[in-house]
Amino acid sequence: MREHRTTIREFLGQYFHIGGISDSEDIFSLGFVDSMFAMQLVLFLERTFDVQVEDDDLVMDNFKSVDSMTSFLARKESATA
Amino acid sequence: MNPLPPIATRDRAALSNTQPGTYRAFAARELAPYADAWHASEAFPMATIRRIAAEGYLGMTLPRRYGGGEASWSALAQLAEAFGWACSAARSLLTVHSMVAHTIERCGSDEQRACWLPRLACGEQLAAFALSEPEVGSDANAVATSARSEGDDYVLSGTKKWTTFAETADVFLVFAQEPNGLAAFVVERSTPGLEVDPIRGLLGVRAGGTCTVRLDGCRVPRANRLGRPGMGGRFALATALVHGRLTVAAGCVGLAQAALEASARYTSERHQFGQPLMSFQLVRRLITDMSVQTEAARGLTQRAARLLEATQPDGPTATAQAKYYAAIVAAKATADAVQLHGGSGCSSEHSVQRFFCDAKVMELIEGTNEIHQITLAQDVYRRHGAVLQTNGNANVFGKTDA
Numbered sequence: 001m002r003e004h005r006t007t008i009r010e011f012l013g014q015y016f017h018i019g020g021i022s023d024s025e026d027i028f029s030l031g032f033v034d035s036m037f038a039m040q041l042v043l044f045l046e047r048t049f050d051v052q053v054e055d056d057d058l059v060m061d062n063f064k065s066v067d068s069m070t071s072f073l074a075r076k077e078s079a080t081a
Numbered sequence: 082m083n084p085l086p087p088i089a090t091r092d093r094a095a096l097s098n099t100q101p102g103t104y105r106a107f108a109a110r111e112l113a114p115y116a117d118a119w120h121a122s123e124a125f126p127m128a129t130i131r132r133i134a135a136e137g138y139l140g141m142t143l144p145r146r147y148g149g150g151e152a153s154w155s156a157l158a159q160l161a162e163a164f165g166w167a168c169s170a171a172r173s174l175l176t177v178h179s180m181v182a183h184t185i186e187r188c189g190s191d192e193q194r195a196c197w198l199p200r201l202a203c204g205e206q207l208a209a210f211a212l213s214e215p216e217v218g219s220d221a222n223a224v225a226t227s228a229r230s231e232g233d234d235y236v237l238s239g240t241k242k243w244t245t246f247a248e249t250a251d252v253f254l255v256f257a258q259e260p261n262g263l264a265a266f267v268v269e270r271s272t273p274g275l276e277v278d279p280i281r282g283l284l285g286v287r288a289g290g291t292c293t294v295r296l297d298g299c300r301v302p303r304a305n306r307l308g309r310p311g312m313g314g315r316f317a318l319a320t321a322l323v324h325g326r327l328t329v330a331a332g333c334v335g336l337a338q339a340a341l342e343a344s345a346r347y348t349s350e351r352h353q354f355g356q357p358l359m360s361f362q363l364v365r366r367l368i369t370d371m372s373v374q375t376e377a378a379r380g381l382t383q384r385a386a387r388l389l390e391a392t393q394p395d396g397p398t399a400t401a402q403a404k405y406y407a408a409i410v411a412a413k414a415t416a417d418a419v420q421l422h423g424g425s426g427c428s429s430e431h432s433v434q435r436f437f438c439d440a441k442v443m444e445l446i447e448g449t450n451e452i453h454q455i456t457l458a459q460d461v462y463r464r465h466g467a468v469l470q471t472n473g474n475a476n477v478f479g480k481t482d483a
Contacts, residue, residue, distance in 0.1 A: 011394070017466035032463060036401070036456065038312065039319040040394040047392045055188060055308040058316050 004049065005070050011044050012066070023066040038063065045069065051076040104163035107136060108171075116168035119288035120435045123281055125170050127249065133171065134204025139178050143186060147198035154327060154386040161328040162379070165335025169439035170288035172332035174207075176447075177245045180324040181208035181254040185267065188307045188317040197252065197267060209250035210321060211241040211268075211294050219452045221256070221263070221318060226296060228257040228264055234300045235259075237266060241294040247277050248290030254307075255296065256318060262311030263318065266301055274299040285438035322447060323397045326404040327389065329447045330382045333407035336443065337375040340411075340418035340436050344368060347422055347431075358421070367421060371414045378407040398460055405453035408443040415440040 005023065012018045016032050027033050033041070041063055042053050051073065062072040111132055119125055133139060142157050143149025157179065164172035182201040185193055200206040217223045226239025237257050247253070253268045253275075268275060274297040283291060307317050345368060348358035358364050381403040388396035415436040419426035426433045444450050 014464070015460075016463045034456070034459070035315040035319045036323075036397045037463075039316060039323065039397050042316065043392050043396065044394040047394075055190065055313055058309060058313040060312050063312075 004073050005066055007048060008066050008069050011048070015040075021066075023070075026064045028060060028064050033063075041069075045073065049073050049076075051080075101159040101163065104160045105166070108163040108167035112164065112167035112171050116170070116288075117429065117432055117435055119168065119170060120438075121287075121429060123283075123287045125174070125246075125249075125288040125290060129171070130174065130204065130207065130249065133174070137202075138175065139204045139207075140182060140198075140202025142179065143182055143198055143202045147186075147194060148202035149198070154390040155383060158327055158331040158382055158386040161331035162335040162338070162382075165332030166339045167335070168288075169286050169332060169336060169435075169442070170290075172328065172335065173245050173286055173289045176325050176328040176332070177210045177250075178204075178208045179328065180321045181210055181252070183324045184254060184265070184317050184321040185307065187320045188265070188313070192304065193267070193307065201252075206251040207246065207249050208252050208254065209244050209247045209294075210325070211244045211247070211253045211255045212318070213241065213243045215240055215242050215293075219449060224256055224258055224263060226255065226257040228259045228266065228306075230259070230303075231300075233303050235266065235303060235306060237268065237296045237299040237301060239296050241296070243280070244277075244292050244294045245286070246290040247292035247294050248279050250277075250290075253294060254321065255294075256314065259310040259314075261309075263314035264310035265307040265314055265317040267305045267307065268296070268299060268301050272299045272301060283442075285435075285440070285442035287438075319397065323389070323400050326400045326447045327382070327385055329443060330378070330385065330400065330403040330407040333404075333411035333440070333443050334375060334379045334382055336411040336436055336440050337371065337378060337407070337414035340414040340433060340440075341368070341371045341375055343431070343433050343436070344371065344418045344421045347425075364421060367417045371417055374410045375414060378403070378410040381406055398457070401448065401453055401457060404447055405450060405457065408440075408450060411440040411443050 009018055012027070015037065021027065021030070045051060046053055057072070062068055111129060115129075137150050138160060140147070140149040141152040141160065142154065143151070145151050161172055161175055164175055178201065182198060185197050185201070197206070201208055212221060212224070214225055217225060226237060226241065229236045229238075237255060239257065241255065244253070251270050253270070255266045255268045256263060257266060270277075276295040276297070278293045278295070280291045280293060308314065348364050348368065351358045381399070385396065385399040385403040388399045415433065418433040419437050422431055422433050425431050428434060
C-alpha cells in the first residue's frame with residue numbers, strides 16, 4: 001500500500017504541487033479537481049493499478065484524498081484476490 | 082507537448098481498422114454532393130442515415146459483442162474528419178449518437194449495455210444528447226431539469242434546448258438534477274410527456290435536426306438511470322463530452338480542409354488583372370496559413386485520439402486542446418475561404434458559404450472557445466501550483482505550494 005500511496009502522489013504531482021498537501025487532505029475542497037480532472041484520476045487508477053472503477057465506486061469518498069484512493073484500491077484488490 | 086505514448090495493445094485500440102480513404106470516399110459519394118441542398122432545406126434524409134448505419138459507422142467504436150466495430154479513437158477521428166469535410170450535419174449525427182452510445186458503454190450496467198447498445202450499434206435506434214437548456218449552456222451545474230424518485234420510477238420535468246438530431250432520435254441521454262446531484266437518464270422517445278419541437282433558421286449545421294425537447298412529467302424506470310447521482314452523473318457527462326469533443330475537433334479539421342481545397346481550386350481558376358488569383362502573394366499567404374493551421378489542428382486531434390485510446394490521463398485535456406484549436410482554425414479557414422471567393426463566397430452557389438456558417442457553430446458547441454480558455458488555463462495554473470477557487474461569487478486565488 002505504501003507503493004500505491006507513492007504512485008498516487010507522483011501522479012498528482014504531475015498536475016499540481018502536492019508538497020504541502022497531506023495524504024488525508026481533501027483535494028476536491030482544495031479546488032484542484034474539476035470533472036475533467038476527476039475523469040483523469042479515474043483513468044489513472046484503472047490503468048496503473050489494473051482495477052475497474054465501477055459505477056457504484058464513483059463517490060467522492062473514494063477519491064477525495066491520497067488516503068481515500070489508497071483505501072479504495074485496497075478494497076478493490078481484496079475483492080478480486 | 083508530451084511525447085506520444087505507444088499505441089495501447091489492450092481492447093479495441095489493437096482492433097482498429099483505420100481506412101481514412103474509405104471514409105473520405107463514402108463522404109464524397111454519399112454526403113458532399115447533397116450537403117448544400119440539405120443545408121438549404123434544413124433537413125437530413127433518413128435514407129442517408131440508413132446508409133451511414135449500414136456501413137457500421139454509428140457503432141464503430143463499440144465492442145463487437147454489442148454489434149460494434151471495436152475501432153479505435155483514431156479511426157473515429159478519421160471518420161469524423163471525413164464527415165466534417167463533406168457535411169457538418171452528418172458529423173453532428175456521428176457525434177451525438179456515438180457520444181451517447183459510448184457513455185452507456187462506459188457508465189452503464191451490464192443490463193443497460195445489453196438493452197441499448199446492440200440497437201444503437203446498428204442504428205436501429207438513433208440517440209441524442211440532452212444537456213443544454215433555455216437558461217443553461219456552459220454551466221452544467223445549473224441544470225434545472227429535475228428527476229424525482231417515485232416508487233420504481235423517476236419522474237423527469239424540464240426543458241432541453243439545442244438538442245442535435247432530436248428530430249430523428251429514438252432515445253435521449255437526459256441530464257437532470259436529483260437531490261444528490263446531477264444524474265443521467267436514458268429516455269425513450271415514446272415516453273408519455275416527451276415532446277420535440279424543431280428549431281428552424283439556425284446559422285449553421287442547419288440540417289442537424291436541432292430541437293427543443295420538453296419533458297413534462299416523463300416517467301422512466303429506475304433502471305434507466307446511468308450510475309449514481311453526483312460524481313457518477315458528472316463522470317457520465319465528462320465521458321460524453323470528451324467523446325464529443327474529439328469528433329467535433331476532427332470535424333473542424335475536415336471543415337478547414339474543405340475550405341482549403343475549395344480555395345485552392347477557386348484561386349487557381351479565377352483570373353483578375355490578367356492572371357490567376359493564385360499568382361498574388363497575399364492570396365498565397367492565406368492558402369499557406371490555412372494549410373499549416375489545418376495540419377496543426379489535425380496533429381493535435383490525432384494526438385488526443387492516441388492518448389485516449391491509450392487511456393492516458395492527459396487524454397481529456399488533450400482533447401479539449403484539440404477541440405479549442407481546431408474550432409478556431411476552422412473559423413479562420415472558412416472565413417478566409419469566403420474572402421478568397423469574394424462575392425461568390427457569399428452565395429449559396431458555393432459551399433464555402435455553408436462552411437463559414439457551420440464553422441461559427443463549432444466555436445460554440447462542446448464547450449465555447451471561452452470556456453476552453455478558462456479550463457485549459459486552469460490546468461496550466463494547477464500544474465504550477467496556483468488554483469482559482471470559486472465559491473459562489475467569491476473568487477479566491479490560493480497558492481498551494483508549501
